[in-house]
Amino acid sequence: MKITRKVFLQLSGLGLLAVVGKKAVRAITEAAAPSAKTKTTKRWGMVIDLGKCRQEAGCVDCIKACNTAHNIPQFADRAHEVKWIWNQPFETVFPLVQTDYVKQGYAGHPIPLLCNHCANPPCVRVCPTQATWKREEDGIVMMDWHRCIGCRYCMAACPYGSRSFNWQDPRPAIASLNPDFPTRTKGVVEKCNFCEERLARGQSPACVGACPEKTLVFGDLNDPDSEPRQLLRARFALQREPELGTSPSVYYLV
Amino acid sequence: MRDRPVIFAGLLVFVGLFTFPLWYGSATKTSPTAPDIKLPAPEKAKQCVAPLNYMRNSHMQLLVNWRDEVVRDNQRQFTAYTGKVYDKSLTRTCLMQCHTNKAEFCDRCHSYAGVSGPYCWDCHIEKPLLARSTP
Numbered sequence: 001m002k003i004t005r006k007v008f009l010q011l012s013g014l015g016l017l018a019v020v021g022k023k024a025v026r027a028i029t030e031a032a033a034p035s036a037k038t039k040t041t042k043r044w045g046m047v048i049d050l051g052k053c054r055q056e057a058g059c060v061d062c063i064k065a066c067n068t069a070h071n072i073p074q075f076a077d078r079a080h081e082v083k084w085i086w087n088q089p090f091e092t093v094f095p096l097v098q099t100d101y102v103k104q105g106y107a108g109h110p111i112p113l114l115c116n117h118c119a120n121p122p123c124v125r126v127c128p129t130q131a132t133w134k135r136e137e138d139g140i141v142m143m144d145w146h147r148c149i150g151c152r153y154c155m156a157a158c159p160y161g162s163r164s165f166n167w168q169d170p171r172p173a174i175a176s177l178n179p180d181f182p183t184r185t186k187g188v189v190e191k192c193n194f195c196e197e198r199l200a201r202g203q204s205p206a207c208v209g210a211c212p213e214k215t216l217v218f219g220d221l222n223d224p225d226s227e228p229r230q231l232l233r234a235r236f237a238l239q240r241e242p243e244l245g246t247s248p249s250v251y252y253l254v
Numbered sequence: 255m256r257d258r259p260v261i262f263a264g265l266l267v268f269v270g271l272f273t274f275p276l277w278y279g280s281a282t283k284t285s286p287t288a289p290d291i292k293l294p295a296p297e298k299a300k301q302c303v304a305p306l307n308y309m310r311n312s313h314m315q316l317l318v319n320w321r322d323e324v325v326r327d328n329q330r331q332f333t334a335y336t337g338k339v340y341d342k343s344l345t346r347t348c349l350m351q352c353h354t355n356k357a358e359f360c361d362r363c364h365s366y367a368g369v370s371g372p373y374c375w376d377c378h379i380e381k382p383l384l385a386r387s388t389p
Contacts, residue, residue, distance in 0.1 A: 071379075135328070144325050145377065179345050182377040200330055 043119070043139035044194055045221035045249035046205075047228040047237065048112055052213040055087050055110040062112060063087070065210030069195070071183045073166075073173035082164040084192040085114040085207055094238060094252075106254070112216070114207070115162040115192035116240060116248030117141045123154035123163065132189075139221075139249060140194045150187040159244055163191045221249060289366035292358040302352070303334045314372070317344065344378045356380055 003011075053059075066072065066085045073082050087110035091098055094111075121141045124134050131147035132154055134140070155163045169186045177183070181197060184190050195205035203209070208216045219226035228251070231237075237251040302309050304316060320342040323329040332340045341347050353359050364371065 137328070142325075146321060146325065177379055179350070179379050182345075182379065185373075185376045196328075200328060 041137050041139070041222065043221040043249060044117065044199070045139075045219065045228055045251070046114075046194075046208075047217040047231045047251045047253060049215050049217070049231070049253045050106070050109070050111065051253065052215040053112060054213055054215075055112060059212070060087075061210045061212060062207035062216065065206040066192075068176060069178060069198075069206040070181050070193075071170075071174050071178055073170035073183075074175065075168075075173050080167045082166065082170065082190065084164075084190070085112060087112050093240060097238060097254075111252070112207075113160070113162070113240075114250060115141060115194070116160055116246065116250045117192075117194055119247035119249065120245060122157040122159070122244075122246060126153040126157040128153065135196075138199075140196050141191075142196065143189070143191060143193060145182070145184055145188045145190065148188040150189065152189060154189055159241055159246065160248075163189050165189050289363045291362045292355055294352045294354065294359065301334075301336055301338075303332060303340055303347075305335065317374070320344075344374060345380070349380060 063085050067074070070084060072084055075081060090106035090109045090111050093113065117140055119139065121132075121134055123132055124141060127133070128151060129147050129149055131144045131149070133142055133144075135142050150165070152165055155165060166184050166186050166188055171183055174183060195203070195207075198205060204218050205216075208218045217227050217231060219228040221228060223229060231253060232251060235253050237253050239248045239251055242248070304313075309316070320332065324342050330342055332342045334340060349356060
C-alpha cells in the first residue's frame with residue numbers, strides 16, 4: 001500500500017496529538033497527588049522560653065546532654081570547635097531586636113542556639129552530594145556523614161553558624177562514648193539532627209529532656225494543638241533572622 | 255630467518271618465567287589454608303540475620319542496604335528470613351548481639367581475603383572503644 005502525502009501528514013498529526021495528550025494527563029494527575037500527601041506530614045519545631053532559661057546562672061544541662069548523646073568532641077582550641085547546641089550573647093543572636101535600653105533586659109544573656117531546621121534550608125540547596133537534605137515527612141534537615149565530602153559549602157550557606165567541621169579526628173576528644181550513636185570522622189561537617197534517632201524510638205530530643213526548667217518545648221508545628229503552637233499563639237516569639245526567608249523551626253519566647 | 259630457533263627459545267623462557275607463580279603454586283600445592291576465624295559464642299546467637307552463604311558472599315551489600323535504609327529512608331527494623339525482627343545497627347546488633355569477637359571474626363577474614371578494611375569503624379564504635387564509654 002502506498003501512503004500519500006496527505007495520509008502521512010494526518011497520521012503524524014494524530015501521533016503528535018496522542019503524545020501531547022498523554023503528557024498533559026500525567027502532569028494533571030501528578031499535580032493532584034501531592035496535595036493529599038502533604039496533609040499527613042509533620043514539621044518538628046522547638047520553642048525556647050528565654051524567661052525560664054537559667055544559662056545566665058551557669059546551667060548548661062542541655063548542652064551536656066547533647067554532647068554525651070551524640071559523641072561530640074571537646075577541643076581546647078576554639079578554631080576546631082564542634083557544636084550542635086551552644087550559647088551566644090543575646091545581642092549577637094538578635095542584633096536587630098536591640099533597643100537603647102536592652103541592657104535592662106537580655107544584654108549579655110546567653111541564648112541557647114541550635115540548627116533551625118529551616119523550612120527553606122540554604123545548606124541543602126548548595127550541597128553537591130545531597131549529603132544534607134530535608135526529610136519530607138517531618139521537616140528535619142538531615143545529614144548523611146557517609147556521603148559528606150567535606151567541601152563546607154553548607155557551612156558557607158548557613159546564616160546561623162549551625163554547622164561545624166571536623167578538622168581533626170574527633171575520637172580522642174570525646175570524653176565518654178555512647179555506643180548508640182556513631183562518632184564522626186575527620187573531614188566531615190556535622191550539626192544538630194533534632195535527635196532523629198531518639199524520635200524514631202518515640203523519645204523527645206536529649207536537650208529537651210535534660211532541661212530542669214522545661215525551657216525547651218518540642219513538637220509538631222503543623223499540628224495547631226501541639227504544645228509549641230499553643231505557646232506561639234499565646235505569646236510573642238522571635239525567629240533568628242527571619243528576613244532571610246529561611247523560615248526557621250526554632251522560636252524564642254522573649 | 256636463521257634466528258628463528260633463538261626467538262622461539264627466548265619466547266619459551268619468557269612465558270615460563272611469566273607463568274612461574276601459577277605452575278609453582280600448583281606443583282608445590284602451597285595453597286594457603288582457610289582463615290582461622292572464631293565463630294560467635296553459641297550462647298550469644300545461633301542464627302544469623304541471613305543464611306550463611308548469603309552472608310559470606312553479600313554481607314557488605316546487606317550492610318550498605320541497612321545504612322541507606324536507616325539514614326535516608328528512616329526504616330530501622332529488619333525482618334530476617336526466620337521472621338525475627340532486628341534493629342539495623344552495626345554496633346548494637348551485629349557487634350553486641352553476636353560478633354563480640356570482631357578481631358577474631360571480621361578482621362581475620364578480611365586480612366585473609368586482602369580486603370583493605372572497610373572504613374565502617376572510623377565512625378561506628380567497636381568493642382575496645384566501648385571500654386571508654388560511661389557505664
